[in-house]
Amino acid sequence: MNHLVxxxxxxxxxxxxxxxxxxxxxxIAVLFHDDQFYAVDNRCPHxxxxxxxxxxxxxxxxxxxxxxxxxxxxxxxxDPWADDATTYPVEVKGNNVFIRLTPxxxxxxxTLHERLRAGLEQNLSLVIAKAVVGLVEAxxxxxSIAQIGVEFGTTHRKAGWRSGLTIxxxxxxxxxxxxxxxxxxALYQGLVHVARECSGAGTKFLLKExxxxxxxxxxxxxxxKWYRESIEVRDPxxxxxxxxxxxxGNASTEQLSDMMMTAITDHYYMNVGHTLDFHxxxxxxxxHIDESLQPQVLASLLPELRYATRSEELQSWKSPINLVTPxxxxxxxxxxxxxxxxxxxxxxxxxxxxxxxxxxxxxxxxNVMVECLQSGLSPTRLAKLVTVAAxxxxxRFHVQNEFPDWITVLHTFTHAxxxxxxxxxSETPELTRAVFHSSxxxxxxxxxxxxxxxxxKPVPNSKPEKVEALLQLLDxxxxxxxxxxxxxxxxxxxxxxKALFETLGHALLREDAEFHSFxxxxxxxxxxxxxxxxxxxxxxxxxxxxxxxMTRYIAAHAPTARELPHTASIAIRLHRGExxxxx
Numbered sequence: 001m002n003h004l005v006x007x008x009x010x011x012x013x014x015x016x017x018x019x020x021x022x023x024x025x026x027x028i029a030v031l032f033h034d035d036q037f038y039a040v041d042n043r044c045p046h047x048x049x050x051x052x053x054x055x056x057x058x059x060x061x062x063x064x065x066x067x068x069x070x071x072x073x074x075x076x077x078x079d080p081w082a083d084d085a086t087t088y089p090v091e092v093k094g095n096n097v098f099i100r101l102t103p104x105x106x107x108x109x110x111t112l113h114e115r116l117r118a119g120l121e122q123n124l125s126l127v128i129a130k131a132v133v134g135l136v137e138a139x140x141x142x143x144s145i146a147q148i149g150v151e152f153g154t155t156h157r158k159a160g161w162r163s164g165l166t167i168x169x170x171x172x173x174x175x176x177x178x179x180x181x182x183x184x185x186a187l188y189q190g191l192v193h194v195a196r197e198c199s200g201a202g203t204k205f206l207l208k209e210x211x212x213x214x215x216x217x218x219x220x221x222x223x224x225k226w227y228r229e230s231i232e233v234r235d236p237x238x239x240x241x242x243x244x245x246x247x248x249g250n251a252s253t254e255q256l257s258d259m260m261m262t263a264i265t266d267h268y269y270m271n272v273g274h275t276l277d278f279h280x281x282x283x284x285x286x287x288h289i290d291e292s293l294q295p296q297v298l299a300s301l302l303p304e305l306r307y308a309t310r311s312e313e314l315q316s317w318k319s320p321i322n323l324v325t326p327x328x329x330x331x332x333x334x335x336x337x338x339x340x341x342x343x344x345x346x347x348x349x350x351x352x353x354x355x356x357x358x359x360x361x362x363x364x365x366x367n368v369m370v371e372c373l374q375s376g377l378s379p380t381r382l383a384k385l386v387t388v389a390a391x392x393x394x395x396r397f398h399v400q401n402e403f404p405d406w407i408t409v410l411h412t413f414t415h416a417x418x419x420x421x422x423x424x425x426s427e428t429p430e431l432t433r434a435v436f437h438s439s440x441x442x443x444x445x446x447x448x449x450x451x452x453x454x455x456x457k458p459v460p461n462s463k464p465e466k467v468e469a470l471l472q473l474l475d476x477x478x479x480x481x482x483x484x485x486x487x488x489x490x491x492x493x494x495x496x497x498k499a500l501f502e503t504l505g506h507a508l509l510r511e512d513a514e515f516h517s518f519x520x521x522x523x524x525x526x527x528x529x530x531x532x533x534x535x536x537x538x539x540x541x542x543x544x545x546x547x548x549x550m551t552r553y554i555a556a557h558a559p560t561a562r563e564l565p566h567t568a569s570i571a572i573r574l575h576r577g578e579x580x581x582x583x
């Protein structure tokens with residue numbers, strides 16, 4: 001529609017100063033100022049207020065709602081939080097004024113990507129939200145949206161990978177379980193947390209790889225040894241040069257994972273499990289984004305290792321029971337155990353194994369785990385059982401405990417989940433050590449199940465409640481046990497799990513959730529899916545436990561002020577053309 005449209009006579013518009021004509025999405029305001037005619041979309045790009053009632057002075061149009069300022073000629077804003085206004089060509093022919101309905105600026109995926117980058121750079125939540133909505137509605141791939149956040153977050157935080165990128169990765173992982181609005185909220189929440197964490201955090205510049213002669217064969221084993229030694233002495237710079245040398249030498253993803261995970265599991269439960277979890281998330285996001293980002297993604301993990309706590313140095317791991325010595329003895333056996341091809345014999349009942357992991361005897365837990373591996377149980381399967389035990393701590397967490405202790409049991413669970421996911425990439429004796437680290441943390445968390453929260457006993461009904469009832473329940477504080485009871489009743493009555501997960505996703509994403517809540521939902525959901533297709537008592541127990549754990553955790557941390565999702569709601573409504581100012 002590039003043809004000319006008559007607006008009116010020159011005198012008519014000069015007299016009125018502004019005239020609205022049909023066009024664009026919201027009407028076009030044709031304005032007269034300083035002997036010039038201008039045409040702009042009549043909707044302020046910030047929050048949609050009519051621009052024809054604004055003020056014009058010295059070539060600047062000012063909106064009367066939040067005082068966003070726009071260059072009348074180009075539509076460019078002086079205020080980064082407002083977005084540029086859309087302008088249209090104006091032509092004067094004789095005594096008549098015409099406009100062309102084709103805007104001077106065309107919104108494309110490229111311009112939306114740039115706007116998202118600007119929102120991240122300026123840490124502007126509404127700009128990020130509007131860019132995400134625009135990109136999703138325009139059909140951009142969801143991974144391309146996440147990639148912009150990953151690229152930004154691994155560059156503009158000198159201290160490296162932390163919670164923001166972990167949230168973004170977790171939310172990217174759960175996108176298949178959400179509807180369109182849920183997908184928008186998930187990406188938006190992840191990107192906002194990246195922006196907040198990077199604000200003023202400095203730029204991380206990559207070091208150079210070690211000099212390598214042309215056609216020189218890559219010695220991965222030697223590099224892995226150097227990397228391990230660098231981490232041992234808390235030298236992330238040396239580790240980074242070795243890592244980048246391996247990457248540029250075309251080391252495989254499995255080789256890189258083995259190298260990095262070995263250095264982590266040389267020490268026990270580093271940084272209360274966050275270190276291994278962050279590493280796992282970094283490798284997970286590499287499945288979603290361009291491989292060219294691999295160097296900066298993996299290098300971003302290293303700064304934390306300079307100061308990471310090592311639990312074998314902590315008193316709680318040495319007294320009143322020394323956990324380090326029996327673990328070291330078990331670890332000495334792992335290479336030999338895992339090198340043997342054992343035809344799987346009859347092993348302990350897996351429910352019994354989970355119960356032992358939850359007991360008060362850590363030495364028995366270690367011995368049973370070694371026994372399971374000796375009898376042919378794979379490290380991945382063992383890690384899967386350990387993760388169920390860790391989820392039990394959350395499902396049975398009593399509200400009489402101090403509130404911050406939710407995070408203690410959460411750390412153990414997310415570490416166990418990260419170990420399980422990592423072992424699915426590569427089962428090495430070194431990484432298998434982390435399964436034992438998780439089990440000892442489960443033991444140390446035992447006091448948080450004293451007293452033990454009772455498992456709800458559902459009463460069979462004819463049909464389950466609608467999932468909206470759960471959202472209404474979570475509008476109130478202190479509904480942890482009530483939410484647990486509700487979800488068990490829902491499952492007992494054959495409630496649809498797909499609808500439940502989508503609803504729990506919205507329950508999380510409608511909150512100003514803190515870091516660990518995002519971790520909890522994603523880890524529990526993915527662990528639940530790992531048991532799909534298995535018809536056994538342990539699978540039934542595991543899935544039930546995981547749903548109960550995620551529901552109780554989300555309920556314990558809701559409701560909040562809901563500032564972030566309110567901003568996302570504004571962006572969605574603006575995209576639909578709703579008139580917010582009329583309310």
